Each structure stands twice: as structure tokens, then as C-alpha cells.
Amino acid sequence: xxxxxxxxxxxxxxxxxxxxxxxxxxxxxxxxxxxxxxxxxxxxxxxxxxxxxxxxxxxxxxxxxxxxxxxxxxxxxxxxxxxxxxxxxxxxxxxxxxxxxxxxxxxxxxxxxxxxxxxxxxxxxxxxxxxxxxxxxxxxxxxxxxxxxxxxxxxxxxxxxxxxxxxxxxxxxxxxxxxxxxxxxxxxxxxxxxxxxxxxxxxxxxxxxxxxxxxxxxxxxxxxxxxxxxxxxxxxxxxxxxxxxxxxxxxxxxxxxxxxxxxxxxxxxxxxxxxxxxxxxxxxxxxxxxxxxxxxxxxx
Amino acid sequence: xxxxxxxxxxxxxxxxxxxxxxxxxxxxxxxxxxxxxxxxxxxxxxxxxxxxxxxxxxxxxxxxxxxxxxxxxxxxxxxxxxxxxxxxxxxxxxxxxxxxxxxxxxxxxxxxxxxxxxxxxxxxxxxxxxxxxxxxxxxxxxxxxxxxxxxxxxxxxxxxxxxxxxxxxxxxxxxxxxxxxxxxxxxxxxxxxxxxxxxxxxxxxxxxxxxxxxxxxxxxxxxxxxxxxxxxxxxxxxxxxxxxxxxxxxxxxxxxxxxxxxxxxxxxxxxxxxxxxxxxxxxxxxxxxxxxxxxxxxxx
Numbered sequence: 208x209x210x211x212x213x214x215x216x217x218x219x220x221x222x223x224x225x226x227x228x229x230x231x232x233x234x235x236x237x238x239x240x241x242x243x244x245x246x247x248x249x250x251x252x253x254x255x256x257x258x259x260x261x262x263x264x265x266x267x268x269x270x271x272x273x274x275x276x277x278x279x280x281x282x283x284x285x286x287x288x289x290x291x292x293x294x295x296x297x298x299x300x301x302x303x304x305x306x307x308x309x310x311x312x313x314x315x316x317x318x319x320x321x322x323x324x325x326x327x328x329x330x331x332x333x334x335x336x337x338x339x340x341x342x343x344x345x346x347x348x349x350x351x352x353x354x355x356x357x358x359x360x361x362x363x364x365x366x367x368x369x370x371x372x373x374x375x376x377x378x379x380x381x382x383x384x385x386x387x388x389x390x391x392x393x394x395x396x397x398x399x400x401x402x403x404x405x406x407x408x409x410x411x412x413x414x415x416x417x418x419x420x421x422x423x424x425x426x427x428x429x430x431x432x433x434x435x436x437x438x439x440x441x442x443x444x445x446x447x448x449x450x451x452x453x454x455x456x457x458x459x460x461x462x463x464x465x466x467x468x469x470x471x472x473x474x475x476x477x478x479x480x481x482x483x484x485x486x487x488x489x490x491x492x493x494x495x496x497x498x499x500x501x502x503x504x505x506x507x
Numbered sequence: 508x509x510x511x512x513x514x515x516x517x518x519x520x521x522x523x524x525x526x527x528x529x530x531x532x533x534x535x536x537x538x539x540x541x542x543x544x545x546x547x548x549x550x551x552x553x554x555x556x557x558x559x560x561x562x563x564x565x566x567x568x569x570x571x572x573x574x575x576x577x578x579x580x581x582x583x584x585x586x587x588x589x590x591x592x593x594x595x596x597x598x599x600x601x602x603x604x605x606x607x608x609x610x611x612x613x614x615x616x617x618x619x620x621x622x623x624x625x626x627x628x629x630x631x632x633x634x635x636x637x638x639x640x641x642x643x644x645x646x647x648x649x650x651x652x653x654x655x656x657x658x659x660x661x662x663x664x665x666x667x668x669x670x671x672x673x674x675x676x677x678x679x680x681x682x683x684x685x686x687x688x689x690x691x692x693x694x695x696x697x698x699x700x701x702x703x704x705x706x707x708x709x710x711x712x713x714x715x716x717x718x719x720x721x722x723x724x725x726x727x728x729x730x731x732x733x734x735x736x737x738x739x740x741x742x743x744x745x746x747x748x749x750x751x752x753x754x755x756x757x758x759x760x761x762x763x764x765x766x767x768x769x770x771x772x773x774x775x776x777x778x779x780x781x782x783x784x785x786x787x788x789x790x791x792x793x794x795x796x797x798x799x800x801x802x803x804x805x806x807x
Contacts, residue, residue: 293689294689295689295690389593389594389595390595390731390732390733390734391712392730392731392732393732396732410713412691413710413713413714414713414714414725414727416727416730422803423730423804424804424805425714425727425730425804425805426727426805427714427716427725427726427727430692430716430723430725431692432690432692432693432696433690434690464807465807468807502807503722504723504724504725505724505725505726505805505807506806506807507764507765507768507802507805507806
């Protein structure tokens with residue numbers, strides 16, 4: 208089944224212990240789409256400026272991503288710049304220029320308003336809610352991402368949104384921040400009480416947890432030796448996860464577990480290069496082969 | 508097969524967000540033995556002072572632990588006191604009084620010198636080496652634990668010991684400290700180059716990694732909601748791990764994976780109470796039942 212994603216497209220300037228790169232194609236929706244497209248048709252709703260490179264649009268389209276919803280506005284594309292510490296687990300944001308992303312009100316093309324799988328990438332919860340409201344039919348499965356900023360300044364809107372979605376994906380610190388629980392297992396369970404039927408907590412190099420009312424599941428991350436650039440790890444994880452579920456069409460325990468493993472795989476491939484290079488250059492057989500390696504790595 | 512452990516016995520005074528306790532029975536060899544005894548005969552070599560409580564000796568003996576090697580010396584038992592931070596992942600050592608443990612030279616009883624499984628709990632690498640040298644036959648499987656202090660002040664002795672053992676168990680920071688590798692997968696592989704055939708890296712609430720030349724394996728920790736006191740988590744993990752392997756008698760991939768899972772289980776039970784109360788009060792069926800829960804929690 209098709210998968211709609213709404214989020215940012217950006218040009219990132221990144222410095223890691225491995226080197227640095229200027230104006231790489233990035234943004235939450237980009238990483239998500241490039242990870243999800245291995246498994247299903249991906250429909251992208253986002254915004255870019257007039258400086259958006261033709262080559263980047265072609266890269267998305269030739270990867271099979273539907274760009275009907277990729278709007279061009281007067282002005283410059285969203286720019287983000289960051290620097291990673293030696294351990295790659297921490298980063299400083301050097302600068303953020305929202306540019307055309309500032310005040311962006313996503314518009315879901317009419318022909319996409321019955322898409323059954325929907326991912327609301329990180330953004331203001333009211334904007335995320337406005338996307339959900341545009342859907343002609345309530346999608347089969349809706350998942351939101353969020354971040355510390357919205358938990359801080361838009362908690363009520365976020366809590367209200369959580370009552371309307373099927374799942375939330377967030378990192379461990381954000382889970383603690385929303386629930387005020389330091390124990391992550393308690394935080395996951397407390398998140399379930401806020402509305403979602405599925406809570407997916409990302410722990411970076413330490414893997415991920417899945418919570419529902421009826422089961423819990425944990426997965427280590429893939430044993431990646433060469434991390435060149437962690438940017439987009441969370442979004443490419445979510446892309447593999449949602450892409451696999453949409454491709455299968457049914458959300459149940461078995462598919463959720465496999466979806467987490469595929470998300471782990473797409474994230475592990477993504478971090479091996481700056482920007483989206485590695486993810487965009489990967490073919491499906493490598494995804495499947497790494498999935499098998501991951502199973503070996505975790506099965507008793 | 509039998510399992511010999513050499514390490515400390517202590518009285519710990521512990522403060523956590525859950526409360527505080529004075530002079531709990533503790534020490535690396537104690538936690539290790541109480542976790543290992545579910546699976547095999549455990550032989551304890553350690554030292555206590557004349558203040559060691561009869562009740563504590565009885566607790567060990569009634570748990571099936573062989574105490575022929577538990578020496579009593581004039582003076583007081585080793586005392587440690589620590590305080591855990593709110594997240595339970597960090598602690599400050601408040602005081603350490605080595606007492607009878609200072610300068611302790613472990614003596615392996617003659618009748619135990621052919622024990623096939625040997626665990627050298629955290630201690631000076633030269634003292635650990637002296638225990639190995641006392642064995643009449645080279646044991647079938649020898650594993651060492653270590654800590655930041657020895658990596659700092661006795662690196663050469665530690666590196667020399669690593670060439671003589673089958674495995675090392677240590678935490679993530681220690682693995683990075685020995686190898687100078689910040690990526691944990693590279694650190695694990697670098698440790699293999701130092702001699703051991705098995706490297707077991709403990710990551711606390713984030714689970715554990717196993718490295719060998721021919722396979723890698725990862726396991727999340729058990730989803731424990733109620734952590735009362737993390738003291739002894741690493742030693743009770745090592746106890747479950749070594750105990751299971753000794754009980755099986757054969758060290759191969761399948762048993763190593765299961766041993767890590769049983770170590771994860773014994774550690775998760777241990778942290779649910781102050782000191783050794785929970786571990787000492789547990790029966791084997793609970794261990795087996797939690798092992799099954801853990802499999803559900805991780806299997807795809």
C-alpha cells in the first residue's frame with residue numbers, strides 16, 4: 208500500500224570526525240522517503256526553495272519517490288548545519304535557517320488524500336494535525352515523530368495529536384521528557400496511556416524499543432563499524448519501519464518486529480556516508496542481505 | 508561442571524533514589540556466586556574479616572555455594588559505600604575501605620585446582636594471574652573481569668593476562684579505554700586481537716555484546732521497570748553467563764548466546780532489591796520463566 212510522508216527537505220552542512228560536507232541533500236522527509244522506497248510507493252509532501260537543485264529532484268524521482276507534493280516556494284531551501292563530537296553520539300547545531308520552511312502549511316494533493324499509511328515527520332504538532340485533517344479517509348495507520356522543542360513549547364497540541372494517531376516514534380530523551388519517567392520501560396508504557404497504540408523509542412547506537420498494550424520488543428542496532436555521518440539515522444529508521452509496514456499492508460506483531468529490523472537496516476546503511484549518498488545508492492538486495500545478517504546477530 | 512570464582516566479599520552501604528541500606532552483603536564474588544549457583548556447583552575463593560556475619564555465611568552455604576575457599580582474616584571485611592544518581596546509570600563512590608582485602612593473596616584449595624571453569628572477578632591483574640598459576644590443570648574455560656583502575660595503573664600486567672585467558676567481560680567504557688577505539692564494534696574486535704577468544708561487553712540498561720573471531724551477538728537488557736539498586740548487576744550478569752556455560756560443560760555459539768540471555772536474567776533479578784536479597788530469594792523456576800519472557804521480548 209502507498210505511504211505518504213510530510214516533513215522537511217533541507218540542505219545540510221555537516222562536520223564529523225570523518226570530515227565535512229556543505230549543502231548535502233537532507234531533511235526528515237528526504238531521509239524517510241529514501242529509506243521507505245525499498246518497500247513501497249512513497250508520496251512526498253514537502254517544500255523547497257528556488258535554489259533546490261535539479262539533480263536532487265531527479266535523485267528523488269529516479270529513486271521512485273512521488274514528488275507531486277514537493278512544493279517550490281520563492282526563497283531558499285531550509286538549511287541546517289551541525290557538528291558531531293568524537294563519539295558521534297552527540298552533536299551541536301551550528302545554525303538553522305528555516306527559509307521557505309518557516310510557516311510552511313503542507314498541502315496534501317487531492318489524489319493522495321486516501322493514502323492508507325501516513326507518517327508525520329517532526330514538525331509543529333498543529334501543522335501535523337492539519338495534515339491529518341486534510342485526509343479524506345482516516346488512514347489505516349498514522350505515525351508521528353516529534354522533538355524536544357515541541358514537547359517544550361507545544362505540549363498541549365502534541366498531547367491532543369497523540370490521541371488521534373496510531374503510533375509515535377521518538378528518541379529516549381524525548382520519551383523521558385514527555386512522560387517525566389526516567390525508567391525507559393515505564394516511559395514507554397506511560398506514552399501508551401497518552402493515546403498511541405504503538406510507541407517506538409529510538410536509542411541510537413543502543414537500538415530501539417517497541418511498546419504496545421500487549422507486547423514489548425527490543426532490538427539492538429546493527430553492528431556498524433564505520434559511521435561517517437549519523438544525520439538522518441532516526442528518519443531513515445522510521446522510513447524503513449513505515450515503508451515495510453506499508454508494503455505488507457497489515458500491521459501486526461510479526462510485521463512490526465520485521466519492520467523494526469528493516470528500519471534498523473536502513474538506518475545502518477544511511478550512516479555509512481555523508482548525507483543521503485549511501486542510502487540513495489543502495490539496491491534492495493543489499494537491504495535484504497543486511498536484514499539476514501541482523502537476524503544472525505540477534506537470534507538465540 | 509564446577510565453576511570456581513575468585514573475587515571480593517564486601518559489606519556495602521548503598522543510597523539510591525529508592526532508599527538506603529547499610530552493610531548489605533556484597534562484593535563481586537558474592538553477586539557472581541549467587542547468580543551462578545542456579546546452574547552449577549560454585550566454588551568460592553574470597554576473604555572476609557572476623558566481623559563477617561554467621562547469617563551471611565549460612566546464606567551462601569544454604570544457597571549451595573561451596574565456601575571451603577572463603578578465608579577469614581583478622582580485621583574487618585572490605586567495605587564499600589556508594590550513591591546512585593536519579594537515573595540509576597551513574598554512581599559516586601562515597602568511600603572504600605579495603606580492610607582484609609588489602610594485599611589479599613587468594614589461595615585455591617588443593618582439591619579445587621582442577622576446576623574446569625574459572626572466573627577471575629575484578630582485581631589486580633597480577634593477583635588474577637597468580638590464581639591461574641595455582642591451577643593444577645589449565646581450566647577448560649577462563650574468563651576475567653577488570654576495571655578502569657587496572658587499565659590505568661596495571662595495563663601491561665592486564666595485557667599479559669589477556670594472552671592467557673579465554674574470555675574477558677567488561678563494560679563499554681572499559682572496552683574503549685583499553686583499545687582507544689570509540690566505536691564499540693571496533694573496540695570489541697580490537698580486544699580479540701589482544702588474546703581472548705571471547706569478548707563480552709556489558710552496556711548496563713542497553714544490554715550486551717559478544718564478540719569472537721567468527722560471530723558477533725547482541726542482546727538488549729531485560730525490560731526491568733523497578734530498579735531498586737544496580738549494585739552487582741555486572742557481577743550477577745557474569746555469574747549467570749559463566750554458571751550456565753559451566754552447567755552445560757561445552758562452550759559453543761548456541762550455549763554462549765543462551766548464557767548471555769541467562770546472565771541478562773540473573774542481572775535483572777538482582778537489581779530489583781538492595782544487595783543480594785532478591786537474588787538469594789529466587790528459585791530456579793523464576794529464572795527459567797524470565798528467560799522465556801526475554802526470548803519473547805527479543806525474537807523476530
